[in-house]
Amino acid sequence: MSHMIRVENLSKKYAGQLVLDVPELQIPAGQRFGLVGNNGAGKTTLFSLILDLIEASSGSVFSKEIDVQKSEAWKPYTAAFIDESYLIGYLTVEEYYAFLANLRGVTKEEIESWTQGFESFFNGEVLNQKKYLRNFSKGNQKKAGIVGALIGKPDLVVLDEPFSNLDPTTQIRLKNLIREEAEKHGTTFLISSHDLTHVTEVCDRIVLLEKGVIVKDIETTPETLKELESYFSN
C-alpha cells in the first residue's frame, strides 16, 4: 500500500523541551486519519510539521515520498484549513474561492458550479453575502474555509478542529461531506478534534497523542468511542 504521509524519527523541541516525538507513523493514501489528544498534546505541532510551517528539530516528514522540508512539490495536491488565518479577510467568499481555484488549476466556470453544490452545507449563509470574510461569524468562516480546502480535489486535506464552532446540523453535514469526498476521490483526510464522538464516526483510524507521544493507534470499531472515553476520563 502506498503511503500518503510517512514520518521518520520526527521530533520538535521548544527551548529544550520536547513537545513532539514521533519515531514512526505511516498514513496510507485514502485514509481518514483522526488525531485526538488534550490541549498541548502536540496535535497542531504535528500538522504544522506535515505542512512544513515549523522546522523539525530532527527527522523528516515525507508526503508521497517527497521530503516536505526539501521540496515544494507536495503543495499542488495538499490543502489545509487550520484556523481563520487560512482565510484572506479582505476578500469575499467568491473572490477567495476564485483565488484558490486559480492556484489549483480549476477554471472560473467549474468553480462556480462546484460551489453551488455546497448550498445545503452553507445553509444559505455563505455565498452571495456581499461582505468580506473578516466580517463573517466564526461558524460561517469555518464553513467557507473547509469547502475552500476541497477546491480542486486535493489528495491530502488537513483539517484542525473542523467540528468546533459549527452548529449541530452543519456538524452532521460535514461528517457526510468528508465521507463522500473520501469515497468519491480517494482523498486522504487528517482531522484533529476534541470531539471524540464526531472523530470516531468519521475516521477509520484514531491516533491518540499525549505530551507529544503517540499512546494509542487504533482502527475504528464500534468500541473505539468507549475506549477513548475511558482513557480520557482517567
Place this chain on the structure above:
Amino acid sequence: MKSFSLLDSFSLTKKNFFRAPQWELKLAVRILMGFLILYFLTAFLFLGIGGFYLLTKENPESDPILLINPLLGLYFIVDIVVRYFFQSIPVTEVKPLLILPISKKEIVNGVLWRSLISFFNVIPVVTLLPFCIVFSVEKGLNASVWIWFLGLVCLSLSSNYFSFLINKSKRTALVFLALFLIGYGLHKFSNVSVLDLFGKGLNQLYLELYWILIPIVLLYFSISLTKTYLRKQLFLDKGLSKKKEQIVGGNLNFFDRWEGMGFFLKNDIRLIIRNIRARQVVLTGVFFLFYGLFFFTQELYLDKPFVLVFAGIFITGGFMITFGQYVPAWDSEYYSFLMCQNLPYRKYLKSKLYLMMFSVVVCSILSLPYLFFGFNVMQVIWAAGIFNFGFGSMITLFSGVYNTTPMKLNIKAKAFENTQNFSLIQMVFILPKLVLPVLVFYLPFAFFGFNAGLVGLVITGLLGLLFQKKLLSLIENTYQKKKYKTLSSFNK
C-alpha cells in the same frame, strides 16, 4: 457600585502594553519614539520662547499676539485634519468593561479623559506656555495674555473632541465639511474671509476678556456632544459593532488578461483599497509624488543635480518604497495559508515585484507636470524612474524579507506609531535605496558631466533588469531560509 477611576483606566492601558507580544521590542521602539517626541517638544518649546523674541525683533512696534492671531485659523484647520488622520481614540477597548459593575457614565468619562493624553494636545500647551511666560516677563504680568492662552487651550481641546466626532459619526463629518466649504466659498467669492474673522475674534478675546466665554462654551459643547454620542454608542450593535463594509473593487476583471500574474495583482489591489493600514501607507506614497515641489521650487537645489536625483527617486519610487518595504508583512495575517498553497515562492515574489515596477511606471507618467521646471529636471526624474524600475524594486523587495513584524491590515496606525515595522535593518537598506542612486549619478557626473550621470542611473536600472532572474533567485533563497522564522513571528 465600585467606582471605576481614571487610575483603573490607565492601569488597563499599561497592562495592555506590557503583556502584548514582543513588548520588549515595542518598548525599545517607544523609547526611541520617546526621544523623537522629546525632540519635537523641545523644538516647540524653543519655538514658544524664541517666537516671542523673533516677533518683537522683526516688528518692534506691534504686539506679537496680534501678529500670531491671523495665522491661528489656518493652524486649527490643519490641526483638525491631522488629528482626523492620526489620532485614534480607544473606544473598542471598553467592551469588556460593559458587563462589569462600572456605570456607563464612568466608562465614557474614562474614554474622554484618556483621549487627552495625546501628542496633539501637548503641542499647544508646550508652545504657548513658554511664550506666555516670556511675554509676561518681558511686558509685565497681564491678565489678557493668560485669558488668550486659556482661550486657545479651550479651542485646541474642542478640536480634540470634534475630530473624534468627525472620525466616528458621518453626520458630524458632513457638518464640518459643509462648514469648510461655506468658509472656502465665502473666501473665494466674496470679501468675507472666515480666517480673518477668526483672527479678529482672537484679537477681541485678547482685548476684551469676556470673549473668553465663547471658547469655553465651545469646549463645553464639544464635550457634551461627545459624551452624548459615546453614551449612545456603548452597545454591541452600535459603536462597538464591526462596521458594515461596502464591497469595493469587486470587478477587477481587467487584470485577468494578464495570464498568471493578473490574479495576484488583483488581490494586491484589493488589499490596498480594502484595508485602512494599507490605504494609509499608499497615501504616503502618493504624497511623495509632490515631494519634488519641495526641491524644485528652490534655486539653491536646482543647480545641484544630485539633489534632484534624490527627489527623482522619491517621486518615481514613493509608492514602491512605502508598499514594498512591507512585503511580505502585508500578507502576515494569512501567511501560513499562503505557505501551504500551490504557490511557489518565485511566483509570489514576482507578483509583488511586478506591482512595484508597475507603480514606478505610473508614478513616472504622473510626474509629467514636473516638466514645468525644465527638461533637465524631467530627465533626472525619468532616469531615476528607470533606476527604480530595474534595480530599486529589487532592493526594496529584498529589504522586506527582514521585516518580520506582523501587520494588522485593517487597523489605523497612530501618529508616531507608524513604526510598528521599524527595524535597524530597514535603516541599513536606506543606503542602497537612496544613497546608491545618488552615487551612481554623482560619480559619472563629477567626471563626465550631466548626461554621463543620467547614463549611470539608466545603466544601473537596466543591469537590474538584465540580472532580474539571478537576483530573484537570491531573494527567493533568502525567503526560503527565513521561512520558519517569518512564520513564527507573523503568527504571534
